[in-house]
Amino acid sequence: MxxxxxxxxxxxxxxxxxxxxxxxxxxxxxxxxxxxxxxxxxxxxxxxxxxxxxxxxxxxxxxxxxxxxxxxxxxxxxxxxxxxxxxxxxxxxxxxxxxxxxxxxxxxxxxxxxxxxxxxxxxxxxxxxxxxxxxxxxxxxxxxxxxxxxxxxxxxxxxATGFRGDEKLRDMFASPRVKDIIAGSPDTAVPLYRECVHPRIPQMAVVGHAEGLNNIYASEMTAKWVARLLDGAFRVPGVRRMEESCAEWGRYYARRSGGGGEGQRPWRPCLGAVNVWYNDELCRDMGCDPRRKRMKGQGLLAEWFQPYGAVDYADIQ
Known part of the structure; x- marks a missing residue:
């Protein structure tokens, strides 16, 4: 046929x-x-x-x-x-x-x-x-x-039914102890600092776990952050501070997705409504100016009211 x-x-x-x-x-x-x-x-x-x-x-x-x-x-x-x-x-x-x-x-x-x-x-x-x-x-x-x-x-x-990223991450490991560490807590799905590094397994970086309205753009920013981390441009904070950040972001996902009730996990990490803020945190970690439009001389109105997208971060290598 x-x-x-x-x-x-x-x-x-x-x-x-x-x-x-x-x-x-x-x-x-x-x-x-x-x-x-x-x-x-x-x-x-x-x-x-x-x-x-x-x-x-x-x-x-x-x-x-x-x-x-x-x-x-x-x-x-x-x-x-x-x-x-x-x-x-x-x-x-x-x-x-x-x-x-x-x-x-x-x-x-x-x-x-x-x-x-x-x-x-x-x-x-x-x-x-x-x-x-x-x-x-x-x-x-x-x-x-x-x-x-x-x-x-x-x-x-x-x-085209998608997949459970948290389950796939857990199943990568044979050790039951590591599986439990990956599993997180009631406040979070897989607790990843900057949606990338597990506080208790800092040698592992995950790119693409959090979704955005443009997944390629979101993953590219995370990959740039990982590259700078591996180059030694900055260090991640201590375990406790990273876990506190993971928990706060987990509570945000739960509230915004309508999930996170008692005994439930948040649905999934989505950066859709806070993508600029998330990128601000990545930029500050990397030592880059997060105010990308102002940095390029586009003015105050552009900085606050024009849409942010991949082109604003294209010069970060």
Missing amino acids: DHRAKRVAIVGAGTSGLAACKNPQWLLHRAEVWGGVSIGYLYMNRFAELMVPRPGAGAASRLLAALLAPLAWAISAATGAYYRRAIPMREHGMEPGHGFARGVSSCLLSMLPDGFYDKVKEGSVVFARSRSFVFCHDGLVLHGAGAEKRVVPADVVVL
Whole structure:
């Protein structure tokens, strides 16, 4: 059979896949709202991060975030309303059950390919939600609420369901003692200082454990930090201080993702709403000026209100 005529089923949502999921994410068709305003101006600059109680920033950050909470709510509500009108989410049963700000802070949003909803409209792409699935002779059987079942014919099935990074890290080691150290505590998933170095295994660096709205950009910054650490440009602090930092960031992830209840772990580390602040900490460690736009002579307004991205850190080697 010609590969262009195959029926393909993608199981997953978010970065790994865009077809079927238990809890719909924000699947965006463009990164602009209201006729051309980039969401970077709403969520990816220094002023936007003042609305978030940034881990490690102290009591002043929490107080300022509380004062700006009404503005943060209004931006989230307006942005979410725009995308709900612009994208036929409800029509296809894919409307998220959480606000837009939650999507940013938990990395529960993805950018769709160009023309994606044109394909949905013509019927060549079909959404299907399911609590679970099993394989059958001709494809998949999706299990909905109650006893509801749906057969999805498929020649190819792509399992884009992600993975549990904390479990993979633990399973790398044979020693039960090391597995327990990796496992962390109720406050954190795998406790990694700067989302990279385990306080009690400082010889191990992990790049890419924390997610961002742009994972390549987030991982590149962490890799630069590791390279400078290995070059001896700076040293990590003592174990106790690193563990305190890990715990504070873990509590942040729990609050912003809606997880972290008693007996539960935070869902996953996401830098979406605090990416500039996280990069500030990496820059200070590396001895670089964190105010990248001011350093390049772009002015105070640019420093606070223009979106930050990979280009701002490109000169850090």
